[in-house]
Amino acid sequence: MPGFEVIDEEEKKAISRIFDEGKVFFAHGFDNKRKHYHVREFENKLKTVFSPQMADALCVSSGTAAIKVALKALGIGKGDNVITQSFNFIATVEAIVDTGASVIFTDIDDTLNMSPMSLESLITKKTKAIIPVHMLGVPADMISINKIGKRFKIPIIEDACEAIGAKVAKKYVGGLSEFGVFSFDFGKMITTGEGGALFSKKKNDGKIARMYHDHGHKNIPDLPRGLDRAGLIGFNYRMTEISGAFGKVQLGKFSGILKESKKRYLTLERYISHNQIKLRHVNLGNEPNYDTFVISIENKKLRDRVISLLNQTGFGTKNLPDAFNWHCAYFWKHINKKIRNKEVTNCYKRLLRCVAIPILVSKPIIDYKNIASYINELS
Ligand SMILES: Cc1ncc(COP(=O)(O)O)c(C=O)c1O
Structure with a gap:
């Protein structure tokens, strides 16, 4: 919640600096016109602060987009089931439905988040991902949920959109499972107006997520963007440099x-x-x-x-x-x-x-x- 309350001159200056330093609002290219790659710098800082143990941190246009990108990186689609909890925000469900998969809802426990017992009772052969959500800043029972995920070999996407800064056994949420998701919308702990981040534990998942959020671009080093190759059919869920610059200031606070x-x-x-x-x-x-x-x-x-x-x-x-x-x-x-x-x-x-x-x-x-x-x- 409080991110918007602490916005001041610092964020304003960070955005003005983009104008002074070449007016590049795109995360890629224009190398000789700019001094910073704000989105990439924000990603590095997020990874250092919240989940150095994860292979990749990717900034995207919203928390909803981050969930969708994670589901796409897992290849989830029509005929699959994704389990999430009944106390939730509609965004998580929309991301699942948008892939063509069906949503199954668990009951909640005393934390008001996913009940591990209910989760276990709902797993079938069709279950391809589990999304526990740390609602209103309190962690779900990740120790039990991760154990269930491992036992059934089902990947877990932690929706930490509302819980940036919450911890389980001294580790920040968002870095505890195969994927973790943050939202930086205007009501969140830190904000970029709109924005989100996706943490991936496996290098290859991170690579697929990165391609998917950027029209399938492989971003082959030394190849100009126009000559770059597509690794898959993607979409545009990129974060702008304005949000990246803004996010770096908020993270400092x-x-x-x-x-x-x-x-x-x-x-x-x-x-x-x-x-x-x-x-x-x-x-x-x-x-x-x-x-x-x-x-x-x-x-x-x-x-x-x-x-x-x-x-x-x-x-x-x-x-x-x-x-x-x-x-x-x-x-x-x-x-x-x-x-x-x-x-x-x-x-x-x-x-x-x-x-x-x-x-x-x-x-x-x-x-x-x-x-x-x-x-x-x-x-
Ligand atoms: C639990 C949860 N998941 C996902 C989202 C979606 O985030 P965004 O608003 O950045 O798309 C939100 C946003 O409120 C949320 O609270």
Whole structure:
């Protein structure tokens, strides 16, 4: 969430510099007109910070595009099934459907992410990929999910769009499986306006992803782009140099964003003490990115009072329930008319009780302490 809150002169200067240094807005070529390859530099920095253990980091035009590129690198298409979770964002599902594959939805566990038990029960011969999603900054149970993936030999694409900076056993999410995906849209931890990144564990997957996102270009060294060869039928999901330059500045602000978000999140955790309010579960050894604080309230009257308090005081309630329709498969009859099965309905019932409090670094910490005490006073 907070990336947009910290935009200032630094981002503005980074973009102006592109004008001063040759006005090249394309990631490739024009070598004698430019001083930087901003997208390539941003990719290198992302890899160093978040997943040096992965073979490749590729910047693309959005998080949705990154998921699609990963699925394409795996050769997924018509007749295949891809399993993801019912608490999700529509983008993940759109990327799957766009390849021609079918989507299967799991139930969620106490982290509100993919239930490993539900996942295992849904695997069939048609399952060709699994996409756990670290919703609202809390990691899914990646240790169990990775074990299942290995046992059934099914690759895993971690959707870390909402969880840049979250960790499992001290490692950042997005670098824990075969692929990891970030979004840099305007509501994310760091932003480039629109944009995304794809981390690939295997060199060859990274190579295919790179070709696919760029019209199939092999980018053969020393060959001019016009004479380059196509390695496959691709598409255009490239990031612009403006986004690359912007992203490098935002990445420089990332540790500060995380630190400030953590202070506010821990204030809520420390001071919310209502006996009818449960806090979202985070697995032992996992760390959220402190972007959103989710509480669960069984009592509908109390829940409605908490929601109106958050709205009246300017906090809002982010995706739960602000944009519930876009984040739960229960509402996606346009994807599948029979979508309301056991897994999806269980997830819906669990999420109905949840309220998401956004963490904003521009809001003073005292506001979080105060809202916690107002919530505690509600009956
Ligand atoms: C979980 C999840 N996956 C994928 C996306 C898609 O990212 P983008 O908006 O960059 O296409 C989002 C964006 O909100 C998201 O929250």
